[in-house]
Amino acid sequence: MPTLELRKICASYGDNRILTDLDLEVADGDFVSLLGESGCGKTTTLRVVAGFLRADSGGVLLDGEDYTRRPPNRRGFGYVFQSYALFPHLNVFDNVAFGLRQRKVAREEVRRRVDEMLEVVGLAALRDRLSKSLSGGQKQRVALARALVIKPDLLLFDEPLSNLDAKLRVKMRVEIRRLQQEFKITTLYVTHDQEECFSISDKVTVMNDGVIEQFDRPEHIFSQPASPFVARFVGFENFFQLRHQGMSDGRHQLVAADGTKFEAPDRQTIPGGRLLGAVRPEAIALGPAARTGQAGEIAGSIAFRTYLGRGYQYIVQTALGDLTVNGEDQQPFATGDTVTLRVPPDRMVLLGDA
Amino acid sequence: MKRGNPALAAYVTLVYFFLLGPLFIVAAAAFSGSNFLEFPPSSLSLKWFANILAVSAFLETFIVSLQIAVLGTFLSLVIGVPAAYALSRSAVPGRGVLQAIFVSPVIVPGVVLGFSLLRFYNVQGGVPVFQTLLIGHTLIVLPYSIRVISSSLANFEPAIEEAAISLGCPRWRTFFVVVLPNIRAGVMAAFILAFITSMNNVPVSVFLTGPGVSTLPIQMLSYVENFFDPTIASLSVVLIATTAGFMFLIERTLGLSYFAR
Amino acid sequence: MRYSSVYLLCVPALVLVGLLLAAPLYSTVAQTFGGEVALFGRYGAFFENAFNRDVFFRTLKIALITTVIAAALGYPTAYFISQAGPKWRSLLILCAVLPLLTSSVVRSFSWIVILGRKGSVNTLLMKLHVIDAPLRLLFNEISVVIGLTYLFLPLMILSLVGVMENIEDDLMDAATSLGAPRIKAFFAVIVPLSLPGLVVGAVLVFTGSLTSFTTPQLLGGDGSTVLSTLIFRQAMVLFDWDGAATIATMMVVLTLSVITAINMAARRLNPAA
Numbered sequence: 001m002p003t004l005e006l007r008k009i010c011a012s013y014g015d016n017r018i019l020t021d022l023d024l025e026v027a028d029g030d031f032v033s034l035l036g037e038s039g040c041g042k043t044t045t046l047r048v049v050a051g052f053l054r055a056d057s058g059g060v061l062l063d064g065e066d067y068t069r070r071p072p073n074r075r076g077f078g079y080v081f082q083s084y085a086l087f088p089h090l091n092v093f094d095n096v097a098f099g100l101r102q103r104k105v106a107r108e109e110v111r112r113r114v115d116e117m118l119e120v121v122g123l124a125a126l127r128d129r130l131s132k133s134l135s136g137g138q139k140q141r142v143a144l145a146r147a148l149v150i151k152p153d154l155l156l157f158d159e160p161l162s163n164l165d166a167k168l169r170v171k172m173r174v175e176i177r178r179l180q181q182e183f184k185i186t187t188l189y190v191t192h193d194q195e196e197c198f199s200i201s202d203k204v205t206v207m208n209d210g211v212i213e214q215f216d217r218p219e220h221i222f223s224q225p226a227s228p229f230v231a232r233f234v235g236f237e238n239f240f241q242l243r244h245q246g247m248s249d250g251r252h253q254l255v256a257a258d259g260t261k262f263e264a265p266d267r268q269t270i271p272g273g274r275l276l277g278a279v280r281p282e283a284i285a286l287g288p289a290a291r292t293g294q295a296g297e298i299a300g301s302i303a304f305r306t307y308l309g310r311g312y313q314y315i316v317q318t319a320l321g322d323l324t325v326n327g328e329d330q331q332p333f334a335t336g337d338t339v340t341l342r343v344p345p346d347r348m349v350l351l352g353d354a
Numbered sequence: 355m356k357r358g359n360p361a362l363a364a365y366v367t368l369v370y371f372f373l374l375g376p377l378f379i380v381a382a383a384a385f386s387g388s389n390f391l392e393f394p395p396s397s398l399s400l401k402w403f404a405n406i407l408a409v410s411a412f413l414e415t416f417i418v419s420l421q422i423a424v425l426g427t428f429l430s431l432v433i434g435v436p437a438a439y440a441l442s443r444s445a446v447p448g449r450g451v452l453q454a455i456f457v458s459p460v461i462v463p464g465v466v467l468g469f470s471l472l473r474f475y476n477v478q479g480g481v482p483v484f485q486t487l488l489i490g491h492t493l494i495v496l497p498y499s500i501r502v503i504s505s506s507l508a509n510f511e512p513a514i515e516e517a518a519i520s521l522g523c524p525r526w527r528t529f530f531v532v533v534l535p536n537i538r539a540g541v542m543a544a545f546i547l548a549f550i551t552s553m554n555n556v557p558v559s560v561f562l563t564g565p566g567v568s569t570l571p572i573q574m575l576s577y578v579e580n581f582f583d584p585t586i587a588s589l590s591v592v593l594i595a596t597t598a599g600f601m602f603l604i605e606r607t608l609g610l611s612y613f614a615r
Numbered sequence: 616m617r618y619s620s621v622y623l624l625c626v627p628a629l630v631l632v633g634l635l636l637a638a639p640l641y642s643t644v645a646q647t648f649g650g651e652v653a654l655f656g657r658y659g660a661f662f663e664n665a666f667n668r669d670v671f672f673r674t675l676k677i678a679l680i681t682t683v684i685a686a687a688l689g690y691p692t693a694y695f696i697s698q699a700g701p702k703w704r705s706l707l708i709l710c711a712v713l714p715l716l717t718s719s720v721v722r723s724f725s726w727i728v729i730l731g732r733k734g735s736v737n738t739l740l741m742k743l744h745v746i747d748a749p750l751r752l753l754f755n756e757i758s759v760v761i762g763l764t765y766l767f768l769p770l771m772i773l774s775l776v777g778v779m780e781n782i783e784d785d786l787m788d789a790a791t792s793l794g795a796p797r798i799k800a801f802f803a804v805i806v807p808l809s810l811p812g813l814v815v816g817a818v819l820v821f822t823g824s825l826t827s828f829t830t831p832q833l834l835g836g837d838g839s840t841v842l843s844t845l846i847f848r849q850a851m852v853l854f855d856w857d858g859a860a861t862i863a864t865m866m867v868v869l870t871l872s873v874i875t876a877i878n879m880a881a882r883r884l885n886p887a888a
Contacts, residue, residue: 052788072791073800079792085785089807098803099793150793366695369688369768370707373714376725376765379735383728391728393735433627440624447618456628459636463826463870465843466643466863467636469850473646473860474639493636496628554718557828560847571829574720578727578833587728590721597716601709 003028004049004154004186009058011041011048018044019210022058026188026203031180033189033197035233036207042190045207046156049188050079062153073102075154078147078185082159084139086131092118092142093127099150117149120179137168144176148183155180157189161196169193173200194234198222206230224268228276228351236278236349237324244270251345253295258319261295263345271352281313282326283347289338296343298323302333316341377594384587391584402588412589414566415573418484422569423552426491427499427545433492434499435541439529442507443515457497464557467493472561483564490558495548502547506540507533546600640867646860657861667845671865674841677756677831678824681763685771685820686813688764693775693812694805697782708776715769719829726762726834727753754836762830767823771816778812779805814881821877822870842866 004026011019018041026032034042047053049060051072060067067075086095093114100110118124121141126134131142140160147155160176161169177200180187191197197204198218206213206221206229214226225231228239240262242254247266254262254277262277291297300318311328316339325341333339379393384402386395406412437456441449459467471490475481481489510533518528534541559569578586647657661667696707714722729735730752737749752758782805790800828843835844842862850859 050788050792052791071796072788073794073796075792076794077792079789081785081789083783083785085783085789087786087789087804087808098790098795102794102799146789146793156792362691362695366692366707369692370710372688372765373768374710376722376729377714377717379728380721380725390733391731392733392738393728394738433631436624437628440621444618444621446621452625452629455632459632461822461870461874462636462640463822463843463863463866465826465828465846466640466866469846469859469863470639470643472850473856474642478642489635493631496631500628550716554716554720556719557826557843560828561850571718571720574718574724575829575832578720578724582731586721586724590718590724593721594713594717598713601713601716605705605709 003063004188005059005061005064006045006049007059007061009045009048009060010056011044011053011058012056013044013053017210019048019055022210022212024205024212024215026186029184029186030202031177031187031189031200032203032205033191033201034205034207035191035194035197037192037233040207041210042192042207043158044210046158046188046190049154050077050156051075076150076152077154077156078150078152079156080143080147080158080160082162084143084163086134086139086142086146088130088132091128091130092123092134095131095142096146096149099146103150113149114145117145120148121145121175136164137172140164140172141175144179148179148185151183152185155185155187157187157191159191160189161191162193169196176200206233208233223349225278225349225351228278228353231278231349231351235280237281238279238284240277240279240320241353242275242277242350244275252350254348254350256320260298260320262343262348263295264348264350265346268350270350274353276351276353278349278351279343279347281324283344284323284325285342285344286314286316286325286327286329286333287340287342289340291340294342296345296348298341298343300339300341302335302337302339305332305335380587380590381594383584384591386584386587389583391582391587402584403592405583405585406589406592409577409585411568411573411577412570415568415570418487418567419553419570422484422487422491423549425488426495426552427548429488429492430496430499430548431503431541431544434496434544435503438500438503438507439533442504443512456500459493460497464494464555465561468558468561471558476562476564483562483567487559487562487567487569490562491552491555494555494558495552498548498551499544502544503537503540506537506543510536543604546604550597550600643860644864644867646857647864650857657857658865661858661861661865670840670842670845673756673839674825674843675869677760677763677839677841678821680760681767681824682817682821684760684764685768686817689768689771689775689816690809690813693772693779693809696772696776697779708773711769711772714765715773719766719827720833722766723762723830723833726758726765730758730761730834753834754839756835756839758834759831759839759841762834763824763827766827766830767820770819770823774816774819775809775812778815779809782808810881810884814877818874818877821873825870825873826866842869 006022006024009019009022010017022045034045036042044053048055051067051070055068087098090098096114096117097110100113105113115124115127118127121144123138123141123145126138131139134142143160157176161172164172173196189201201218203215204218204221205215208229214221214230216226221230222234225234225236240256242256242262245253245255247253250266251263252266252268252270254264254275256262264277289299291299298318298320300316300323302314303317303322304315306313308326311326312332314325314327314333316323316325318341323341327333382395383391383393385398385400386392387397387399387401388395434456441453467490471486475486475489476483515528515532518532519525523531554571555569556571556575559572560575563572574586574589648654662671696704699707727734731737732749734752736752740746741749786804786808787800790804791797795803826843828847831839831841831844835841842865846859846862846866849855849862
């Protein structure tokens with residue numbers, strides 16, 4: 001199984017530069033997601049890999065072989081479209097058989113392999129149905145079967161689940177992961193849905209504005225975002241401008257503009273330049289007003305409260321600005337209550353402020 | 355082009371030469387100073403444009419054409435809009451049949467329609483030529499009116515009407531204060547399309563001419579059959595320019611995709 | 616809306632089409648079966664006449680050739696338009712619509728200017744000394760076919776563009792990603808999916824050519840009479856009302872059967888339509 005390599009890819013639509021010097025390496029058998037908001041260049045990257053879009057410069061390599069100028073029909077990659085792109089004039093069987101027939105596979109073998117594949121995706125009963133009479137989930141399975149049956153060197157997904165309802169999405173993503181592991185196919189998967197992305201991928205590429213912000217394991221991206229953009233993207237909502245004041249007790253000592261002190265674990269390296277501390281709403285502890293003088297304490301008053309089901313979310317007015325805090329207590333604070341917030345040292349992530 | 359194919363582009367260029375070339379050639383011949391149709395013209399003159407006005411039949415028939423086109427189009431809208439609206443907002447039994455009936459005049463060959471109207475109304479029924487002509491033109495433009503209005507209504511969300519009704523506006527008034535203002539562009543397009551269709555019609559009108567009643571295309575037809583000077587070319591230039599003006603109007607109001615349906 | 620009000624709103628249109636159109640048509644058809652003639656006798660008489668027979672089959676032949684040429688010219692053009700960027704697309708559609716909205720007299724007349732004795736083609740050939748005397752290019756079947764193709768090509772193009780525009784771009788990409796070269800993908804995906812547009816276009820061009828009056832009247836000669844010019848002559852020159860009614864009935868039947876036949880053939884070819 002091959003390794004995919006993108007080297008310094010630049011790509012544009014018309015005069016619109018979408019990708020700039022993009023590098024990416026997808027290891028053999030890995031499931032890698034491209035995650036980002038619409039317009040970040042994730043689909044463009046996928047289309048360059050598939051060969052639908054020719055890069056302005058840079059190279060696409062598979063196992064060291066140059067694919068940059070190879071036409072899409074000679075790449076042998078399976079592509080699953082957001083719209084499914086099933087051929088409306090063909091039935092399920094013929095849709096799945098399409099790729100094999102292009103490869104001039106013998107009749108009997110086409111039948112055997114397509115039926116086998118339809119069995120795998122659970123569509124054997126529908127093999128003679130026209131594709132347009134299928135439900136969304138069924139179409140998705142046909143699209144998957146059609147891409148898998150050609151035994152692709154690489155499997156490419158463009159937001160494959162975005163047209164399905166929430167329940168089916170969860171079911172299908174488990175299915176996709178199962179099939180990918182069963183067939184051990186190197187996979188590139190485009191999505192804007194974080195949960196989907198983290199649950200399914202070996203590694204995640206967070207993209208923003210045509211550039212890769214972070215390429216890492218999902219757990220790392222979630223707990224150790226590499227940039228303010230990634231941090232915001234994965235749910236960090238509170239950011240403080242900080243100055244580094246050295247180490248003490250094996251912890252970084254930090255101070256905010258108003259003098260509030262913070263600590264952060266030393267496993268993080270300190271980025272140069274200005275420093276930003278990021279904390280998730282659920283990481284901050286919320287209690288009645290009481291100062292102990294410890295690091296990470298912030299005084300504030302409740303400005304706004306919303307019910308989340310599992311607890312409450314508060315907007316708290318502080319000297320450091322409005323902070324978002326989740327409280328799990330069933331005894332909520334009321335608007336106007338004065339409170340003390342505590343940021344635990346090990347929940348603070350330090351970032352360079354671009 | 356996403357992937358330019360030079361052979362295809364060349365072919366398409368030739369097709370467009372075929373589509374537009376003749377109109378350019380007519381335009382060029384219109385400015386000829388010669389008494390014969392020729393291209394390229396050996397000398398230049400505007401005298402054939404002046405000749406349009408000199409032949410009084412052109413103006414007379416133009417006025418008849420205009421009257422018929424305006425009246426016929428107006429009638430087709432007054433009759434067609436309620437039908438199109440009713441059918442677009444309800445799934446009554448027989449809806450498909452009714453729709454088919456309303457567009458059926460377009461299936462009847464023009465000469466058959468013209469001949470049948472002449473025979474039935476004018477010759478046997480004693481209906482004057484002008485009125486018979488009006489019936490014929492109202493019939494041939496009705497399908498255009500209904501079709502354009504229907505597609506315009508299909509793009510207008512019924513929920514907006516339901517909103518008006520829920521706010522206490524009766525259905526018939528909702529049509530006038532909510533639906534009609536929103537399909538104005540469609541009505542405009544239907545009017546222009548029907549008007550042009552009527553103004554250009556030959557096969558129906560050719561049977562329905564009488565003393566003092568003839569339409570401009572029929573007059574042009576008989577002029578072409580009898581004279582070989584460039585007057586018709588000059589008149590054509592005037593008509594093409596008018597048509598282009600109308601198209602500009604449609605493009606501005608709706609976009610030309612209306613024609614690609 | 617209550618059903619009764621729906622029907623009420625349809626009444627004016629029903630009266631117009633159902634009465635003002637249907638009555639004269641019925642009367643025309645009825646006339647061909649009236650009088651002292653055997654059932655279908657007038658039709659038999661029509662076909663016994665060799666001239667009429669020629670006219671009948673010439674009409675069909677001209678319509679068929681026109682349709683084939685229009686498809687050959689229109690299909691690649693429509694594909695090109697559907698693939699062009701939005702700006703080019705609307706310009707190209709505009710240029711196809713302009714002739715469509717121009718009077719058929721003007722459009723047929725333009726070919727008189729081109730093909731006439733002193734027309735562009737003869738002038739050019741004489742200048743190049745290819746010929747010494749002007750060729751007789753007008754008033755034959757070929758000039759009629761040219762004129763009709765010119766008349767109806769825009770309809771073919773627009774019908775096809777309407778359908779091709781709605782074919783998802785992803786389908787071509789899907790076909791190529793599955794291993795089909797672009798040309799093969801075109802025949803496997805675009806061609807079958809654009810068939811409905813081709814059918815609509817073919818019906819419009821064929822029935823249009825079958826019944827067109829202006830073009831054969833202006834560009835055809837005595838040797839290229841077609842049904843529509845024949846009906847005109849029977850009715851307006853010879854005042855043979857029975858004969859004209861017979862031809863009229865045949866034209867209606869012919870048009871309806873062509874529409875039915877082409878649609879049935881299309882349905883058989885394409886179960887997805």
